[in-house]
Structures are given as C-alpha cells and as structure tokens.
Amino acid sequence: GAVVSQHPSWVICKSGTSVKIECRSLDFQATTMFWYRQFPKQSLMLMATSNEGSKATYEQGVEKDKFLINHASLTLSTLTVTSAHPEDSSFYICSATGGALENYGYTFGSGTRLTVV
Amino acid sequence: DAKTTQPTSMDCAEGRAANLPCNHSTISGNEYVYWYRQIHSQGPQYIIHGLKNNETNEMASLIITEDRKSSTLILPHATLRDTAVYYCIVRVSNTGNQFYFGTGTSLTVIP
Numbered sequence: 001g002a003v004v005s006q007h008p009s010w011v012i013c014k015s016g017t018s019v020k021i022e023c024r025s026l027d028f029q030a031t032t033m034f035w036y037r038q039f040p041k042q043s044l045m046l047m048a049t050s051n052e053g054s055k056a057t058y059e060q061g062v063e064k065d066k067f068l069i070n071h072a073s074l075t076l077s078t079l080t081v082t083s084a085h086p087e088d089s090s091f092y093i094c095s096a097t098g099g100a101l102e103n104y105g106y107t108f109g110s111g112t113r114l115t116v117v
Numbered sequence: 118d119a120k121t122t123q124p125t126s127m128d129c130a131e132g133r134a135a136n137l138p139c140n141h142s143t144i145s146g147n148e149y150v151y152w153y154r155q156i157h158s159q160g161p162q163y164i165i166h167g168l169k170n171n172e173t174n175e176m177a178s179l180i181i182t183e184d185r186k187s188s189t190l191i192l193p194h195a196t197l198r199d200t201a202v203y204y205c206i207v208r209v210s211n212t213g214n215q216f217y218f219g220t221g222t223s224l225t226v227i228p
Contacts, residue, residue, distance in 0.1 A: 006160070032213040043204070044161065044218040051213065093160050097213070105151060105163030106216060113158070 003027055004096050006109030013084055013116055021079045021112045023094030029074035030096035034106070035067070038091040050077055074098070084116045120144070121205045126223040129199075135192040137222050139205030142186040149210045150181060152190045154201040155221070161204065164190065168210075195226045 003026040013019050023033060032051050036044040048064075050056040050071035058064045066088075068080040077096075081088055095108040122140040129135040141150065151166040165172055165179045167188075172179040178191040192199055204221040208214055 004160075034215060036218075043220050044155075046215055046217055049213070049215055091158070095160070095216070105153070105166060107163070108160030110160050111158065 002107045004030075004094065004107045004109040006094055006112055008112060009110060010113040011115070013114070015085055015116055016083055018080055018082045019084055019114060021081075021092055021094075021114075023077045023079070023096065023109050025075045025096045025098065025107075028096075029098045030077070031074065031098040033071055033077040033094055033096045035069060035077075035079050036093045036095070038093060038111075044093060047079075081114065084114070086116045089114055089116045120207050121219050123203070123205055123219065123222045125220065126225070128225050128227055129192075129195045131197060131226050131228050132194055135195040135199065135224060135226070137190040137192075137203050137205075137224065138187065139190070140187045141205070141207045144185050144207050145209070147209050148207045150179065150185075150188045151206045151208060151216070152177070152179065153204045153206065153216075153218075154199075155204065156198075156201045161218075164203075166210075195224075197226050197228065200224060200226045 005024045007022045035047045038044045047062045048056045048058045050069050052071050052074050056069035071077040091111050093111040095106045097106045149166050149168050152164040153161040155161045167179045181188045202221040202223050204218050
C-alpha cells in the first residue's frame with residue numbers, strides 16, 4: 001500500500017515553455033503533498049508543501065509564480081514549471097502523506113527528470 | 118534546515134553488516150529519527166524511524182543512544198542492491214511536517 005505515482009518520469013521541453021508534472025496517491029488520501037528538487041550529486045531540496053484545497057506554502061527562495069502547485073483533490077497534486085529555462089533542468093520528486101501513514105514515513109514518487117533545451 | 122551530520126561515504130562488503138552513523142546532537146525531545154535511502158535516479162524509500170527505543174523491521178535496525186544525540190542504522194546483511202544514499206532526518210512526528218534532507222551517506226556495497 002501507500003503508492004505514489006509521478007508522471008511523466010522524464011520530459012524534455014524547449015526554453016520558455018511550461019511543463020506540468022503530476023503526483024498521484026493511488027491507494028490513500030493524501031492530505032499533504034510535498035515537492036522537492038534535486039540537482040546532480042546534491043541532496044533533495046524541499047520546494048513547497050501543499051495541503052488539499054489550500055494554497056501551497058513555498059520554501060524561502062522558491063518562486064511561487066514560476067513553480068505553480070495545485071492540490072485540488074486528495075489524490076492529485078500538480079507542479080507546473082512556467083517559462084522553463086535550462087537552469088530549471090533538475091530531478092523533481094513529490095511525496096505524500098495522509099492519516100495513519102504518518103506512522104510509517106512519507107511515500108515518495110519515482111521522480112521526474114526535466115531537461116530544458 | 119537539516120540537523121544531522123553523516124559521513125559522506127562508506128563502503129561495505131557484500132554479506133556483512135553495514136553500520137551507518139548519524140549525529141543529531143541538537144535533537145529535541147519530541148523529534149523522531151527517520152532513515153530514508155535513495156537509489157540512483159529514484160525517489161527516496163522509507164527505511165525505519167524511532168524516538169528513543171531501538172527499532173527493528175524487515176529492512177534494518179535502528180540503534181539510538183541513550184542521550185539521543187546519535188544513532189546508527191544497521192543493515193544486517195548488505196547486498197549489492199543496498200548501494201544507495203542513506204539519509205538520516207530528525208523531525209517532529211506530526212502529520213504534515215516536512216522532511217528536510219541533509220547530504221546523506223553514499224553507501225557502496227562491494228562484491
């Protein structure tokens with residue numbers, strides 16, 4: 001149980017375009033979802049926390065107008081990278097939790113590798 | 118905002134126990150110690166967590182010192198598939214609280 005599906009697993013886009021990444025909880029209701037970014041050979045950096053039905057809370061230094069997060073249902077959160085540039089190329093990972101899952105740690109998606117050309 | 122210190126890298130022979138240390142000298146009384154691992158190009162995988170008692174599950178054992186300022190993750194019989202980056206995280210166990218990842222330990226299991 002407690003599966004988080006992330007889609008797409010990789011995407012290549014042109015500079016200036018927008019890319020949407022989906023994060024779905026398949027067998028539980030995710031009251032809270034998190035979005036991370038990871039550059040090569042670095043650790044995961046938390047970008048934002050989203051609670052279902054409310055605005056996301058962004059970490060310091062993360063541009064909320066560039067990284068749009070929507071958590072409109074208990075099973076889906078999306079991250080849209082707007083006007084992507086090559087420096088946005090990174091590995092984006094979501095995680096989710098809800099209810100009793102708190103006792104077993106959060107479940108992470110398999111990640112999305114974004115390459116902006 | 119990581120509050121832990123881990124060695125950058127470690128090697129372990131296949132079949133032997135892998136002991137991964139973590140220092141968390143500023144841990145608060147209500148903070149748990151969590152361990153995750155990340156295999157290359159995948160999302161992190163939960164391993165184990167504990168507050169003050171030692172914990173064991175099918176994946177690993179967690180030994181927390183009495184003063185809770187450090188802990189050790191033990192993989193009893195390391196396999197090549199255990200090669201990964203292991204993250205030690207301290208966090209208050211409330212629903213919705215974030216996980217902040219430090220630099221972790223890159224464990225290489227050697228045949």
